[in-house]
Amino acid sequence: MLLRQTTRRFTAAAAVDAQLRAVTARLPAAGAALRAQGFYVVDDAVPPALAHALRDEIAALHTADRLYPNATHVYAKGEAAPLLLEKTRIYETELLTVEAQYGHLQRWFENAALRTALNDALPTLRADRHMIKVQYNQGGGGCFPMHFDTYGDDGKCLTAVLYLNEVWQPGDGGEIVMYPFPYAPTIIAPTSGRLVLFSSQRMLHRVLPSAKPRFCLTTWMYRDASLNRAPPPVASTSGDAYVRMMAKLCASPFRAHLAKLFYADEWRASLEQSHAATPAFAAYLKSFDREMATIAAATAQMLANFAMKDTDGAVPATPAALLARIRADFQSGGIDRRDLVAWF
Numbered sequence: 576m577l578l579r580q581t582t583r584r585f586t587a588a589a590a591v592d593a594q595l596r597a598v599t600a601r602l603p604a605a606g607a608a609l610r611a612q613g614f615y616v617v618d619d620a621v622p623p624a625l626a627h628a629l630r631d632e633i634a635a636l637h638t639a640d641r642l643y644p645n646a647t648h649v650y651a652k653g654e655a656a657p658l659l660l661e662k663t664r665i666y667e668t669e670l671l672t673v674e675a676q677y678g679h680l681q682r683w684f685e686n687a688a689l690r691t692a693l694n695d696a697l698p699t700l701r702a703d704r705h706m707i708k709v710q711y712n713q714g715g716g717g718c719f720p721m722h723f724d725t726y727g728d729d730g731k732c733l734t735a736v737l738y739l740n741e742v743w744q745p746g747d748g749g750e751i752v753m754y755p756f757p758y759a760p761t762i763i764a765p766t767s768g769r770l771v772l773f774s775s776q777r778m779l780h781r782v783l784p785s786a787k788p789r790f791c792l793t794t795w796m797y798r799d800a801s802l803n804r805a806p807p808p809v810a811s812t813s814g815d816a817y818v819r820m821m822a823k824l825c826a827s828p829f830r831a832h833l834a835k836l837f838y839a840d841e842w843r844a845s846l847e848q849s850h851a852a853t854p855a856f857a858a859y860l861k862s863f864d865r866e867m868a869t870i871a872a873a874t875a876q877m878l879a880n881f882a883m884k885d886t887d888g889a890v891p892a893t894p895a896a897l898l899a900r901i902r903a904d905f906q907s908g909g910i911d912r913r914d915l916v917a918w919f
């Protein structure tokens with residue numbers, strides 16, 4: 576019995592090790608793409624048999640009551656107490672240790688090859704630890720609202736989501752959407768064995784409602800938090816006052832707020848799709864609306880500051896005019912500059 580268990584564990588570890596060797600051999604190509612667009616998709620990162628084994632172990636964790644309904648406490652401005660927001664149909668857990676009976680998950684966690692290869696592909700990454708999160712989405716509409724994985728202070732720097740569904744077909748839903756603001760979004764299907772890599776700090780993303788049950792395994796890379804706090808370089812400031820302003824904005828923490836304003840309607844709708852309609856959630860939506868008003872006011876102030884130094888009259892006069900220009904210039908191809916955001 577013990578021998579059989581030991582053999583099984585050894586086989587699981589060997590399978591994961593071999594696959595990680597194969598995937599990481601493909602990652603040098605990811606470096607340039609991650610730097611240019613903030614995300615990268617590796618298809619067939621794991622073969623069907625390994626995807627199956629990992630999925631079975633997540634399902635076993637769920638059966639053993641080890642996954643929890645996703646619920647987060649949020650501190651909303653204007654609310655005295657933190658609000659408890661419950662996502663519907665999402666079960667997950669973050670793992671810092673994995674027991675031997677979940678041999679494939681354990682090895683995926685313990686083998687640092689993915690992190691090492693990403694550090695090689697992206698020399699500025701400098702990730703020094705990682706942890707994993709397993710997720711089971713029950714289907715029937717389970718989804719994630721628009722979010723960034725971190726606002727920086729925890730040192731989380733790169734997110735690697737591995738999709739483990741056996742079959743995925745158009746109409747099943749559950750796609751992950753990358754919003755590399757100010758650039759246009761990309762929809763990515765959660766097909767089996769696909770690994771999606773992106774900047775935890777700078778890539779806005781969401782998961783569309785999934786009609787079908789859906790499994791995935793997220794590896795979060797972390798680094799010294801001071802590296803996350805260091806301001807990224809501003810892209811070369813050629814162009815008129817408006818382009819120079821965009822370069823500065825895209826290198827500043829204000830970019831995240833502007834993205835929220837830009838996608839306010841979709842963001843709000845995605846919150847409503849993802850959460851149970853509790854009184855706490857209603858209070859949260861009210862605070863969301865107040866936050867949008869605050870961001871709009873701050874944007875107007877910021878435009879006024881830039882306009883004072885603008886000698887060519889290129890800076891849009893109002894937040895609405897700025898958002899319309901961003902749509903025309905960076906999402907519909909008006910201005911061909913991919914270098915405004917330093918993703919890593």
Ligand SMILES: O=C(O)CCC(=O)C(=O)O
Nearest residue numbers: 710719724736751782791
């Ligand atoms: O389920 C996914 O595809 C990604 C989930 C996600 O964004 C998260 O866990 O932060």
Ligand SMILES: [Fe+2]
Nearest residue numbers: 722723724780
């Ligand atoms: Fe996320």
